[in-house]
Amino acid sequence: MASRPGAAGRPGGRFAQFKLVLLGESAVGKSSLVLRFVKDQFDDYRESTIGAAFLTQTISLDENTTVKFEIWDTAGQERYKSLAPMYYRNANCAVVVYDITQASSLDKAKSWVKELQRQANENIIIALAGNKSDMVADSPDKRAIETADAEAYAREAGLLFFETSAKTSTNVKELFTAIARKLPLDQAGPRMRQNLRPGVDLRPETSNTQGAGPCSC
Amino acid sequence: MDEIAPEYDVVVLGTGLTECVLSGVLSVKGKKVLHIDRNDHYGGESASLNIENLFKRYGQYSKGEEPWKKYGRVNDWNVDLVPKLLMSNGELTNILVSTDVTRYLEFKQIAGSYVQQGNGARATVAKVPSDAGEALRSPLMGLFEKRRAKKFLEWVGAFKEDDPATHNGLNLNTCTMKDVYDKFGLEATTRDFIGHSMALYTTDGYINQKGMAKDAIVRIRLYANSMARYGKSPYIYPLYGLGELPQGFARLSAIYGGTYMLNTSIDEILYDGSKVAGIKATMKDRSDSDDAGDPGMKFTTKTKMILGDPSYFPGKVQVVGHLLKAICILNHPIDRTDNSDSLQLIIPQSQIGRKNDVYIAMVSSAHNVCPKGYYIAIVSTIAETSANHHLELQPGLERLGRIEEKFMGPPIPLYEPLESGASDKIYISKSYDATSHFETTTDDVRDIYRRAMGEELVVEGLREGQTLAEE
Numbered sequence: 001m002a003s004r005p006g007a008a009g010r011p012g013g014r015f016a017q018f019k020l021v022l023l024g025e026s027a028v029g030k031s032s033l034v035l036r037f038v039k040d041q042f043d044d045y046r047e048s049t050i051g052a053a054f055l056t057q058t059i060s061l062d063e064n065t066t067v068k069f070e071i072w073d074t075a076g077q078e079r080y081k082s083l084a085p086m087y088y089r090n091a092n093c094a095v096v097v098y099d100i101t102q103a104s105s106l107d108k109a110k111s112w113v114k115e116l117q118r119q120a121n122e123n124i125i126i127a128l129a130g131n132k133s134d135m136v137a138d139s140p141d142k143r144a145i146e147t148a149d150a151e152a153y154a155r156e157a158g159l160l161f162f163e164t165s166a167k168t169s170t171n172v173k174e175l176f177t178a179i180a181r182k183l184p185l186d187q188a189g190p191r192m193r194q195n196l197r198p199g200v201d202l203r204p205e206t207s208n209t210q211g212a213g214p215c216s217c
Numbered sequence: 218m219d220e221i222a223p224e225y226d227v228v229v230l231g232t233g234l235t236e237c238v239l240s241g242v243l244s245v246k247g248k249k250v251l252h253i254d255r256n257d258h259y260g261g262e263s264a265s266l267n268i269e270n271l272f273k274r275y276g277q278y279s280k281g282e283e284p285w286k287k288y289g290r291v292n293d294w295n296v297d298l299v300p301k302l303l304m305s306n307g308e309l310t311n312i313l314v315s316t317d318v319t320r321y322l323e324f325k326q327i328a329g330s331y332v333q334q335g336n337g338a339r340a341t342v343a344k345v346p347s348d349a350g351e352a353l354r355s356p357l358m359g360l361f362e363k364r365r366a367k368k369f370l371e372w373v374g375a376f377k378e379d380d381p382a383t384h385n386g387l388n389l390n391t392c393t394m395k396d397v398y399d400k401f402g403l404e405a406t407t408r409d410f411i412g413h414s415m416a417l418y419t420t421d422g423y424i425n426q427k428g429m430a431k432d433a434i435v436r437i438r439l440y441a442n443s444m445a446r447y448g449k450s451p452y453i454y455p456l457y458g459l460g461e462l463p464q465g466f467a468r469l470s471a472i473y474g475g476t477y478m479l480n481t482s483i484d485e486i487l488y489d490g491s492k493v494a495g496i497k498a499t500m501k502d503r504s505d506s507d508d509a510g511d512p513g514m515k516f517t518t519k520t521k522m523i524l525g526d527p528s529y530f531p532g533k534v535q536v537v538g539h540l541l542k543a544i545c546i547l548n549h550p551i552d553r554t555d556n557s558d559s560l561q562l563i564i565p566q567s568q569i570g571r572k573n574d575v576y577i578a579m580v581s582s583a584h585n586v587c588p589k590g591y592y593i594a595i596v597s598t599i600a601e602t603s604a605n606h607h608l609e610l611q612p613g614l615e616r617l618g619r620i621e622e623k624f625m626g627p628p629i630p631l632y633e634p635l636e637s638g639a640s641d642k643i644y645i646s647k648s649y650d651a652t653s654h655f656e657t658t659t660d661d662v663r664d665i666y667r668r669a670m671g672e673e674l675v676v677e678g679l680r681e682g683q684t685l686a687e688e
Contacts (some may be wrong), residue, residue: 080477080500082478202313202314202324
């Protein structure tokens with residue numbers, strides 16, 4: 001196994017890996033949020049998701065605690081409701097995204113939350129993200145969903161809640177950090193620490209690729 | 218709802234493993250793919266079902282009854298419909314690694330590979346010896362035969378196709394496997410387990426066919442190399458069942474731009490002369506509303522070709538045989554198999570007076586396909602009679618001991634396309650056959666790819682040079 005970033009090698013350090021899935025209607029900015037979080041980039045004219053399959057990012061909660069997210073994008077399979085059960089399988093946390101300038105996108109987000117509760121682990125941590133907050137900063141009339149309404153729904157459904165902007169990076173780091181803080185760091189399941197993956201590794205050892213999240217040391 | 222594109226390079230019908238591998242490969246190669254399934258789930262005939270859907274598929278319950286309830290949470294069950302395993306050094310493993318689909322899946326070893334000698338209660342069930350050392354310890358052979366088998370396996374291990382010095386004086390282009398067996402003086406029972414549990418032939422047809430010796434040796438080497446890779450058996454298996462495989466390749470296809478539509482029926486295939494030109498289809502609505510009268514979304518799109526499984530082309534396929542299969546739920550491991558949590562057990566045809574082998578493939582909670590304490594064993598063979606199918610499977614069922622639940626159904630027709638697709642640009646896959654592994658499935662993938670694309674499929678380095686977001 002290649003070396004891994006963060007506190008893994010430090011004596012006494014805690015390192016846990018979690019699977020995070022993204023959900024939400026097409027074009028609400030799911031991939032943009034992840035791209036901002038993982039690479040600190042934003043592209044105004046980003047096309048529908050092609051290629052961003054499997055990104056990883058590591059955050060340090062404190063000196064001794066490192067959380068690595070293995071982030072699954074929908075790869076467009078949400079468009080015609082064709083996400084496979086594999087997508088939800090063993091997901092520890094989810095970010096359900098809507099667009100605060102599109103009234104219907106919160107309803108879609110709510111149905112994704114229902115779908116998660118049906119398909120995913122019982123104790124999955126779900127965060128609701130109202131994206132594109134930059135768009136209402138200058139022209140408040142573009143807002144279609146009131147913060148208070150979404151917040152009330154999130155509270156009722158037991159979700160974390162943030163209004164975010166992938167464009168200006170407002171609340172992006174905060175969103176993922178809040179999720180990391182809620183995750184059960186001590187009860188690492190099979191997916192959480194790669195060393196303990198139960199299965200056989202099919203790949204020749206030399207080509208054993210590692211995630212590309214920047215080192216947080 | 219977004220618009221469906223007016224034209225695709227390829228429309229793929231059915232989300233079985235063959236179709237999903239092809240869809241994934243074609244998307245990676247830059248083709249614009251629309252992938253449709255009439256069902257609301259992935260996998261077609263290679264799906265894995267939860268226990269409620271299994272009971273429902275076989276109609277094995279009366280109205281008002283819910284027999285699946287005594288088996289715990291329905292979603293803890295992932296029961297395969299196809300009894301197959303992956304050879305750890307086989308072609309599907311190669312494709313999984315080359316395409317990086319391994320990232321979405323976890324595999325575990327199958328704990329043992331067994332073969333039966335003799336029939337009925339006095340039958341011997343023993344591990345298949347895979348190398349010279351194991352041959353010497355095997356209860357399947359007497360003392361002198363062990364030495365002959367050891368010599369044979371050593372020869373197979375050293376065999377190099379392009380080095381005649383390793384061919385032991387045999388001309389492998391013309392000789393039969395019988396010639397090879399004769400040369401090593403192997404007994405009939407040894408030929409039986411070598412041919413059926415190592416080379417994995419389902420009948421004895423290979424023995425007297427000229428030029429088949431090389432194929433047999435390649436197969437035995439694949440078995441031995443697969444065995445050597447992880448140790449316990451030559452087989453691996455994906456956690457949560459075989460149904461994960463098509464899902465993984467579908468994800469690959471989607472990542473490279475493939476469009477997925479489940480729950481979508483094909484209303485008409487459009488032709489331009491003799492060649493396919495497009496499809497008319499309807500995506501049924503699956504929104505939360507209980508609007509049963511919703512006509513769904515109708516659309517028409519053009520395509521240069523269609524790939525699909527036989528169920529979408531009833532007029533373009535023929536039946537080449539029937540597979541018999543019984544899915545059995547046990548609450549104990551199989552007798553005389555070292556309490557293995559998973560295994561393959563082959564009963565060679567000659568041991569039980571048949572023409573086709575009887576296979577048992579068993580997996581368990583160790584592979585996250587059922588709750589703890591349960592085992593799922595599938596007994597299968599090719600039908601040799603037109604009735605009494607239950608009796609044909611009996612030698613396999615006998616091995617299982619007490620069975621909690623048995624799902625059998627009528628014989629399953631095995632289809633093959635009537636034509637190559639050269640004239641209509643419709644390329645149809647074969648049904649999943651009686652073999653115990655996926656080697657013939659990947660042969661079919663390669664064959665369809667060659668017919669449709671006019672070139673050989675090379676999976677090595679497939680994803681290199683592709684523009685992908687950094688992983």
